[in-house]
Amino acid sequence: MDIVVGIDIGGTKTKIGLVTQDGNSVTQTYFRTKEYPDLDDFLNKITTTIEELKQHASQKINVLGVGIGAPNASSRRGTIENAPNLLWKGSVPLVQKLKERIKSPMKMMNDASAAALGEMLFGNAKGMKDFIVVTLGTGFGGGIVANGQLIDGFDGFAGELGHIDLTLGDGRLTGLGVRGGLEAYVSATGLKRTILYMLCKYMDESRFRNIAYTDLHGEDITKAAEEGDPIAIKAFEYTGKILGFALANFTAFTQPEAFFLMGGLTSSGKWIFEPTQKYMEENLLEVYKGKVKLLPSGMVGKSAAISGAAALIWSDHT
C-alpha cells in the first residue's frame, strides 16, 4: 500500500508515522529528541525507525515520500534555523542530510504550516481556500492558507504569528529578554504567566496562591475554572481577550473564512473558545463581522503533527 512517512520533530519528542491517504497512521512511534545531540546520530535513528515501522506494518509498504514538520523550519531551504528548543545550533541542513540516507521525495515545513496543510487535506478545512491554523501549545504557531495555497514567505518563514506584538513593544518578554509577542500571553506557558498576573492584580482567594509557578499545569487551571476559582476564570478570560483581539487583527490581513485552533491549550474547551469568540467578533472591522468562523481542529484523533507532516507529500498526490 502507498504511504507517506510523517515526521514531527519537537523539542521533547520526535514522532514518526506511516500515514495513509486519509490521514491516519497505520503505525507510529516516537523517541526522545534530546537523546540525540549529534545530528548524524539523530538522522540515523530516524532512518532505522522508519525501517522498523515498515517491517511492523501488516502489508507491503510503498513509500511515496517523507514529510517533516519542525520548529523554525525553512520550507524553501530545507533547513532548521536556530530553533531555541532543539540542541543543534545554527542553520541545520536537515533535508539535504536525510536525503543522503533515504532516497525518497522529501519536504520540510514549520510545524504549524504542516498542520494547516493537514487540516486542509484530512481535517475540518476540506474545501476551504482561505483559513488560518493557530497552534497553541508550549508556543503559538501559525499556518496560513490563502487562495487555496499555503503561504511560505520569501524564504520560508511565514506564519510566525506568535511573534506578532500587539503591545507596541511594551509587553511581556521571552526567556531570552527579547519582546515576547502573542506567544508570551496565548500559549500553555502564557496562561501560567497570566495566573501570576491575576494573583498579583486581584486579591481573590484562589488555590493558586498555594502553588508555585513551576508546579502550575494547564489541566489544573481548567479544572480550577470549572470549580469556580476566580483567578483561573479571570486568566482564561484575559487569554481569550488577547487571542480574540489578535484574530480580529489577523482577519484584516488575509481575511480567512475560518480560524482553526489546535494544541494543548484548546483542551480547555469553552474556557478558551468562548472568550476568544466574543472578543474576536467585538473587534472585527464592520466589513468582516459575522463572517469569520472560529473552529476546533478536525485533526484531534489523527495525531495531528504526524498527519500534517505527511500532508506535505500527500498534497502532491491528490
Added chain:
Amino acid sequence: MDIVVGIDIGGTKTKIGLVTQDGNSVTQTYFRTKEYPDLDDFLNKITTTIEELKQHASQKINVLGVGIGAPNASSRRGTIENAPNLLWKGSVPLVQKLKERIKSPMKMMNDASAAALGEMLFGNAKGMKDFIVVTLGTGFGGGIVANGQLIDGFDGFAGELGHIDLTLGDGRLTGLGVRGGLEAYVSATGLKRTILYMLCKYMDESRFRNIAYTDLHGEDITKAAEEGDPIAIKAFEYTGKILGFALANFTAFTQPEAFFLMGGLTSSGKWIFEPTQKYMEENLLEVYKGKVKLLPSGMVGKSAAISGAAALIWSDHT
C-alpha cells in the same frame, strides 16, 4: 492599439486613463466624484468619459477590458461596501451595473490591492513573488502578494492593514468613535494628529503652536522638519516608529521580500523612510533581520492608481 481602461474611484476624484502594456496612460482625465451622487449618473459619466478618451487618442483603440480600483471594494463580488468616503451607501453592485453599459471584461479591487498588482507588472516589484504595498495617503491601505499571487481573502477584503490595531484597543479613535488602528497614526491625517500629540507632550518652540489643526498640511510638516522644527522632527520619528514596528509585525505574517511605500505621506522622503527602516529592523524577529527591503514605489511617474487598476486586466494578458 491594445489598451486597458484604468479607473480609480476616490472620495475626491475619479480618474480614468487608457493604459498600454507598459503601464503608461496614452491619455487620461478625471472628474469630481461627489458631483455624481446618483449612481446611474456616475456610471453614465464614466461611460461617456471613456468614449471621449478613445476619440482623443491618436490611434485606433482596442479595449481589452476595464480595471477598477476603489475603496472598500470586494474583488469577489464586484461591489463597493459601505465606503465611508463615497456618497453611495450600502452594498453598491458597481461592476454589474457598469457591465450593462460597457461590454468588456471588467474587474474591480480595493485600491491598494490594485496598486500591488501595478507594482508587480509595471513598477519595482517585477519578478518578486512575496511583497506588500502600503499606501499612505488620507488613509493606510495594503495590498499583499504571496506565492506570486494577490491575496484576496474569503470574500475579497484582505489587506485592510490600516485597521490593524497594535495598541490592544487602547489607541486613537476614528472620526466615527471606533478604534482607529494604524491608519489613525500612520497616514497624512495621522501625522497631523501626531503634531498635536507632540505639541501637547513637549513644550518645545514650534511654528505649529500658531497653526490650527484644520490648517495643517503635510507639505508644511516636511518643510518644518527640514528647517529643524523640533515638533515636526519628533512627529516624523514617532510616525516612522509605529510604521516600522507594524512592518516588523507584518513580516511575521507573510514574510515579504520587500515593502513598497506609496501615497502622499511618502513625498516626505527620508523623514518617513529613515525612522521606518530603523524601527522595522530593530523589531524584526532574528530569523528575518537583514532580509526585508523597504522600498519606494516604482509607480511614481505612472499615475499609480490608474495603472494599478489597469493591471487587474493586463495581468491576464502577460
